[in-house]
Amino acid sequence: MTDQYAVIGNPIAHSKSPLIHRMFAEQTGQDISYKAILAPLDGFAATIERLRAEGYKGCNVTVPFKFEALKLATRIDPHAEIAQAVNTLKFDNGEIMGYNTDGRGLVADIQFNLKIDLKNKNILLAGAGGAASGVIHSLATMGARVTIANRNVEKAQILVNRFSHLFAPNNNAEKKSPTRNNALSYADLAGQQFDIVINATSASLTDSTIPLPATIFAPGALAYDMMYGRDTPFMKFARTHGAAVVADGLGMLVEQAAEAFYLWRGVRPDTAAVLKKLRA
Ligand code: NDP
Numbered sequence: 001m002t003d004q005y006a007v008i009g010n011p012i013a014h015s016k017s018p019l020i021h022r023m024f025a026e027q028t029g030q031d032i033s034y035k036a037i038l039a040p041l042d043g044f045a046a047t048i049e050r051l052r053a054e055g056y057k058g059c060n061v062t063v064p065f066k067f068e069a070l071k072l073a074t075r076i077d078p079h080a081e082i083a084q085a086v087n088t089l090k091f092d093n094g095e096i097m098g099y100n101t102d103g104r105g106l107v108a109d110i111q112f113n114l115k116i117d118l119k120n121k122n123i124l125l126a127g128a129g130g131a132a133s134g135v136i137h138s139l140a141t142m143g144a145r146v147t148i149a150n151r152n153v154e155k156a157q158i159l160v161n162r163f164s165h166l167f168a169p170n171n172n173a174e175k176k177s178p179t180r181n182n183a184l185s186y187a188d189l190a191g192q193q194f195d196i197v198i199n200a201t202s203a204s205l206t207d208s209t210i211p212l213p214a215t216i217f218a219p220g221a222l223a224y225d226m227m228y229g230r231d232t233p234f235m236k237f238a239r240t241h242g243a244a245v246v247a248d249g250l251g252m253l254v255e256q257a258a259e260a261f262y263l264w265r266g267v268r269p270d271t272a273a274v275l276k277k278l279r280a
Helices: 017-028 044-053 066-072 078-083 102-113 130-141 153-162 178-182 233-240 250-265 271-279
Strands: 003-009 032-038 058-061 088-092 095-099 122-126 145-149 194-199 217-225 245-247
Touching (some): 066 095, 095 250, 102 217, 102 250, 130 145, 130 153, 145 153, 145 178
Parallel strands (some): 003 032, 122 145, 217 245
């Protein structure tokens, strides 16, 4: 019997996950179906219950349900625990297993697809929502130095406090306290430069810009927008203000999906082939 999977979000119509998982299944000979399911904003738990009752084997979880998915999971892997967000659920013998594959997806895209080493890089992570929370641990454990900027600085500070054991001080900043140095407002960024600037805000969803200083990109810098599917204002800004490499989040999407596929099926798909087809 075909095993059923889905991605659940609100909105969800734009999702490329069904296409990606169908390509993985075809490539690896796995007999699965994968749908996009719109859950009502107040109906995530009920949707999961329905899927489990119908015999689904698991699902991906996207905006805005990653925190609710964490609460619903009966067992949580260390990546989800540290991110306090779940993007992959596996239904297994009455358990709801919760995982977070976003961080591994981003690292794989930067290191393997873009071929940029993260070790000792100064990274600016713009945004302090679910996506930012999901990637900090993976970036920091690759030896990168992470600074978070957010409109609401308190939210950035909460993340820095949660991950304080991982933060090396922002060596751009004059202030001495590691926690204070690593949680900044956009205005605090004046005069600072970063090797990698990651847009983990949802500003690109509404074609909005984030207020970065024009001199934010260090020589050779990578500008990475987690948004995919269009050329965003952040990507245009990066191209005209000195970023050497500009990337969207399609590679991260494919890589985090591959991690989820592996957790469900125990088989690793060839992500490079899928990414090439999607870009074409
Ligand atoms: P959340 O809603 O959890 O967080 C949104 C963040 O964006 C907050 O930090 C918020 O700041 C900030 N923000 C929103 N609008 C603006 C704006 N106009 N200017 C500055 N900051 C703004 O969303 P997620 O973290 O879950 O998702 C963020 C993005 O990452 C989305 O575009 C999503 O599609 C993408 N994503 C991509 C993935 C991929 O595989 N490529 C995986 C996961 C996410 P504040 O706190 O001040 O309100």
